[in-house]
Each structure stands twice: as structure tokens, then as C-alpha cells.
Amino acid sequence: MSGDALLAVTGLTAGYGPVEVLHGLDFTVGEGEIVVILGANGAGKTTTMRAVSGMIPRQGTVEFGGVDISGAKPDAIVRAGVSQVPQGRGTFTDLTVEDNLECGGYTVKGSIAEDLERWYGVFPRLAERRDQKAGSLSGGEQQMLAVARAMMSRPKLLLCDEPSLGLAPLITKELFKVLGNLRDEHGMSLLIVEQNAGMSLALADRAYVLETGSIVATGTGDELLADDTIKEAYLGVVN
Amino acid sequence: MSLFIERLVNGLADGSIYALLALALVVVFRSTGQLNFAQGEIGTLGAFVVSTLTLSGLPVWLSILLAMVVGFVISAGVERVVVRPIEHRNPGAVIVALIGVFLAVNQLVAMFWGVDARGLPNVFPDQADDFVTIFGAPIRVARLGVIGVLIVVLLLLWLMFNKTRIGLAMRAVANNQESSNLVGIRVGTILVVGWGLAGAIGVLAAALLAPSAGLTGTLMLGPFLLASVAAVLGGLDSPVGAVVGGLIIGLTEAFMVGYVDFLGADMLFPVMLVILLVVLLLRPSGLFGSERVERV
Numbered sequence: 001m002s003g004d005a006l007l008a009v010t011g012l013t014a015g016y017g018p019v020e021v022l023h024g025l026d027f028t029v030g031e032g033e034i035v036v037i038l039g040a041n042g043a044g045k046t047t048t049m050r051a052v053s054g055m056i057p058r059q060g061t062v063e064f065g066g067v068d069i070s071g072a073k074p075d076a077i078v079r080a081g082v083s084q085v086p087q088g089r090g091t092f093t094d095l096t097v098e099d100n101l102e103c104g105g106y107t108v109k110g111s112i113a114e115d116l117e118r119w120y121g122v123f124p125r126l127a128e129r130r131d132q133k134a135g136s137l138s139g140g141e142q143q144m145l146a147v148a149r150a151m152m153s154r155p156k157l158l159l160c161d162e163p164s165l166g167l168a169p170l171i172t173k174e175l176f177k178v179l180g181n182l183r184d185e186h187g188m189s190l191l192i193v194e195q196n197a198g199m200s201l202a203l204a205d206r207a208y209v210l211e212t213g214s215i216v217a218t219g220t221g222d223e224l225l226a227d228d229t230i231k232e233a234y235l236g237v238v239n
Numbered sequence: 240m241s242l243f244i245e246r247l248v249n250g251l252a253d254g255s256i257y258a259l260l261a262l263a264l265v266v267v268f269r270s271t272g273q274l275n276f277a278q279g280e281i282g283t284l285g286a287f288v289v290s291t292l293t294l295s296g297l298p299v300w301l302s303i304l305l306a307m308v309v310g311f312v313i314s315a316g317v318e319r320v321v322v323r324p325i326e327h328r329n330p331g332a333v334i335v336a337l338i339g340v341f342l343a344v345n346q347l348v349a350m351f352w353g354v355d356a357r358g359l360p361n362v363f364p365d366q367a368d369d370f371v372t373i374f375g376a377p378i379r380v381a382r383l384g385v386i387g388v389l390i391v392v393l394l395l396l397w398l399m400f401n402k403t404r405i406g407l408a409m410r411a412v413a414n415n416q417e418s419s420n421l422v423g424i425r426v427g428t429i430l431v432v433g434w435g436l437a438g439a440i441g442v443l444a445a446a447l448l449a450p451s452a453g454l455t456g457t458l459m460l461g462p463f464l465l466a467s468v469a470a471v472l473g474g475l476d477s478p479v480g481a482v483v484g485g486l487i488i489g490l491t492e493a494f495m496v497g498y499v500d501f502l503g504a505d506m507l508f509p510v511m512l513v514i515l516l517v518v519l520l521l522r523p524s525g526l527f528g529s530e531r532v533e534r535v
Contacts, residue, residue, distance in 0.1 A: 055420060078423030090418040092411050094529065103411045106404070107423035153423060 011060035014051035039210035045193035083155035093135030104152030140171035197234035244376035252382040254489020255389035259444035260466035261481035263437035269413040270433040276337040279463025280344035285442025307439040314438020359449040474528020
């Protein structure tokens with residue numbers, strides 16, 4: 001698998017100061033694939049994302065498109081084609097919607113006018129609000145903005161850190177539809193960390209289960225959805 | 240009437256210098272969240288560089304530009320060498336370190352240029368007969384020049400912040416460093432540039448003030464305090480607020496000394512403190528400071 005994987009992570013160890021949070025993770029994301037890492041609070045989901053995008057010191061190897069990016073800085077990783085939708089959306093609240101998108105295209109050389117129109121087309125609500133400050137958008141709109149902003153850098157791989165966090169179920173459903181479309185219509189690969197098992201596993205091609213910094217199970221989305229321990233732990237279904 | 244106009248222009252001219260310095264403070268505060276205590280002293284050092292360069296025969300305007308480059312480099316260096324390494328370990332200690340830089344620069348100036356006051360030539364015509372008459376009031380050209388400089392600097396800053404890539408990045412970094420990093424902005428570079436810019440603006444303020452105030456090692460002490468008040472008054476994260484705050488202080492100074500007999504120039508600081516207190520009680524984030532609006 002890792003031979004032709006877009007993202008291949010082996011033995012990923014990371015943490016904060018003396019505290020090790022991730023204890024040697026192995027996972028891959030293939031071309032055009034949605035991979036979900038399922039985990040409860042404190043499992044290490046955000047740390048995994050931050051480690052992949054170079055925001056914290058890490059050990060182990062991270063290969064992207066066959067190139068070792070283990071030691072690369074965040075901006076170099078964005079330029080390589082990995083973009084992140086951070087937890088809590090991380091929009092530039094004081095900047096307008098359009099400025100947010102332009103920041104997303106910061107690493108693109110040349111004009112981003114076409115990219116702007118393209119993502120305004122996908123997210124018409126953002127087009128309507130292009131001159132509004134991002135902080136005045138609703139949570140759902142901000143999440144869409146965060147996705148659109150991440151897409152502005154023309155990535156091959158999109159990292160989504162708990163996109164459903166704080167969103168109403170209906171909005172989450174809409175969002176996951178958008179994420180699915182990114183794969184189906186734009187040929188994107190996605191790595192999503194989530195604790196919303198039901199919706200994310202239904203979307204995922206493959207999934208991993210993360211518990212206290214280690215991967216404890218893996219399979220296709222459907223396989224894990226059918227798994228009794230998963231049901232009990234993440235869906236609150238007791239047989 | 241003519242006296243009023245004269246005081247108005249003088250107030251605006253002094254206010255422009257406070258506004259420039261307050262702008263420099265705000266540019267740093269927005270990006271790093273620090274009040275740069277060394278801001279004024281770097282300006283003073285720059286003014287002495289102007290003095291040395293003009294004495295060696297360079298035109299004043301060129302000397303000021305070169306001194307601004309020196310200010311840029313020193314201020315950028317302070318961010319990179321002093322602020323950043325300390326901030327990672329202990330953000331609270333940065334303020335102490337900056338007071339240290341303040342003292343160090345202050346002593347450096349005394350070491351290189353001595354403690355005697357010296358004059359500094361004005362970049363604008365400033366002979367006895369260089370004045371224009373506005374509504375019957377004789378206004379010195381140099382005073383109008385200072386106001387003009389503020390307007391030009393504001394225009395350039397506005398263009399930079401709103402029309403250039405680096406300006407966009409500076410606004411992004413001021414708003415959210417983590418997200419800036421994630422969209423591929425080199426946050427460290429942007430911080431260095433922001434501090435450098437502030438240093439250059441501080442030198443400009445000092446070089447405009449020195450010809451009338453006299454160039455000494457303590458040139459910027461009072462103006463720095465007033466500019467800090469101006470920045471807080473206007474809202475520490477608002478460039479517009481910094482300018483309005485600076486002008487309010489300049490005008491208060493001019494009119495208070497001119498019209499209120501029992502309040503002399505020495506009373507400026509207490510009066511400003513009262514104004515600041517009232518404004519902050521009514522608007523805790525200053526006149527133009529953002530009370531962050533965020534829906535979740």
C-alpha cells in the first residue's frame with residue numbers, strides 16, 4: 001500500500017515538551033481516498049494533524065507523494081500540497097471572507113482570481129458575504145470558509161481536524177457532503193480526524209481507530225461501522 | 240481667530256509626531272501583543288544617526304531615509320534576537336527584556352554621541368521667513384510639513400496593508416498566528432518585518448521632532464509616554480485609533496497650554512491620564528480598539 005500512497009506515515013511520534021502523545025503511528029492515505037482517524041477526546045487526533053502539517057516537532061517519517069517531508073516547515077508542507085482545516089475552523093475573524101480566501105492562496109504563484117471564483121461557485125454563501133468579516137459568519141459558514149480557504153492553496157491532500165465540532169447535525173451533514181464532493185468531483189484526497197463516528201465512517205473509504213496515541217483498529221468505513229466495539233465506544237449503541 | 244488657527248496647526252503637528260510613534264507601537268502590538276518599550280529609544284538613536292550623516296554632508300532627507308533603514312534593522316533584530324527566543328519560554332519576561340533593550344539603547348546613544356544637546360537640521364524649510372498665512376495666522380512651513388509626512392505615511396501604510404501580499408500576511412498574522420502558519424505564511428519573517436517597519440517609523444518621528452525639541456539622549460522619553468497613552472486611548476490594535484489618539488494628545492497639549500491658564504505644560508501628563516481613565520472606563524478597548532465579535 002505505502003508504495004503508491006499519497007501520504008505514508010510510519011512510526012510517527014510527537015508530543016508537547018516531555019509529554020509524548022503519539023506513540024508511533026502508521027497510516028496511509030491513497031490518491032483520491034477519504035481516510036478517517038476516529039478517536040475520542042484526548043486520543044491524539046489534533047496532535048496527529050499538527051504533526052503531519054509540521055506545526056510541532058515530530059519523529060518518524062512522513063512521506064508525501066514519495067517525498068520525505070518529515071523535517072519540513074509548515075509553509076513548505078503547504079507548498080508541497082498538504083492543506084489543513086484546523087480544529088475550531090481557525091478563520092481570520094477580523095479579516096473579510098475574501099481576505100481569508102486570499103490568505104489561503106498565499107503560497108500560490110500567479111493569479112488566484114480563478115480559484116476565488118471557483119470556490120465562490122462551490123460555496124455561494126461565501127460569495128454573498130465576501131466583504132463581511134469572517135467573525136460575523138455563523139459556525140457552519142465559518143467551517144465552509146475554512147474548507148474553501150484550505151482549498152485555495154491548490155492542495156492534493158486536505159487535512160480536516162474535527163470538522164463537525166460544534167456544528168448542528170444538519171450542518172454537519174451538509175459539510176460531509178461537501179467533503180465527499182471534494183473527493184468525487186475534484187479528485188481530492190482527505191484525511192479527517194473525527195469523533196463523530198456515524199457520519200465520518202459512512203463517508204470514509206478507510207478508517208483507523210486512535211486510542212491514547214496508538215492505532216488500535218483499522219478497516220474500511222463500513223467494516224468499522226459494523227464493529228460492535230466501535231458501536232459501543234463511539235455510537236453509544238449497546239448490544 | 241488667527242491664534243486659534245496657529246494653535247490648531249501646532250497641535251496637529253505635535254500630534255502627528257505622537258501619532259507616528261503610536262502607529263509604530265500599534266504595528267508591533269498587533270502582531271506580537273507586546274508594548275515595545277524600546278520604541279522611543281530606537282527613534283532617538285536614529286535621530287543621532289541622522290545628525291552624524293548630515294554632518295558628513297548628506298542631504299537631510301537622505302540621512303533620514305538611511306537612518307530609517309538603521310531603525311528597521313535594529314528593531315527587526317530586537318524581535319529576532321531578544322523577543323522571540325524569550326517569548327517561547329516565558330511570554331511575561333518579554334516586557335522586562337524590552338525594558339532592558341530600552342536601557343541598553345539609551346546607554347549606547349550616550350556612549351557614541353555623548354550627553355550634550357545638539358541641533359538637527361530640519362528637512363523642511365525652517366528659516367525665520369518660511370511661513371505661510373492661513374486665515375491671517377502665520378504658520379511655519381515645517382509644521383505643515385510634519386502633518387504632510389503623517390498623511391503620506393498613513394497613505395503608504397494603508398496601501399501596504401490593503402493592497403500588497405505582505406500586508407495581507409501582516410494582517411493575518413496579527414489576527415491568528417497559528418492559522419497563518421497553516422496557510423503557508425512564514426510567521427517569523429512577517430514578525431521581523433513588522434518590528435522593522437515600526438522601528439523605521441519611530442526613527443522618522445524622532446527625526447521630525449528633534450529640530451524643534453533639540454537632540455538629546457532623552458529626546459523621545461516624553462513623546463514615547465504620550466504615544467503610549469495615544470495608542471491605548473485609540474485602542475492598542477487599531478492604527479486609526481493610534482492616529483486619532485496622537486492627534487487628540489497634540490491638540491489637548493496645544494489648547495490646554497494656550498487657553499487654560501491654570502494648567503501649564505507641566506500638567507499635560509496628569510490631564511492626559513484623566514482623559515485616558517475616562518475613555519477606558521467608557522470604552523475598555525479604547526476609542527477604536529476591536530471588541531472581538533465572534534460567533535460560534
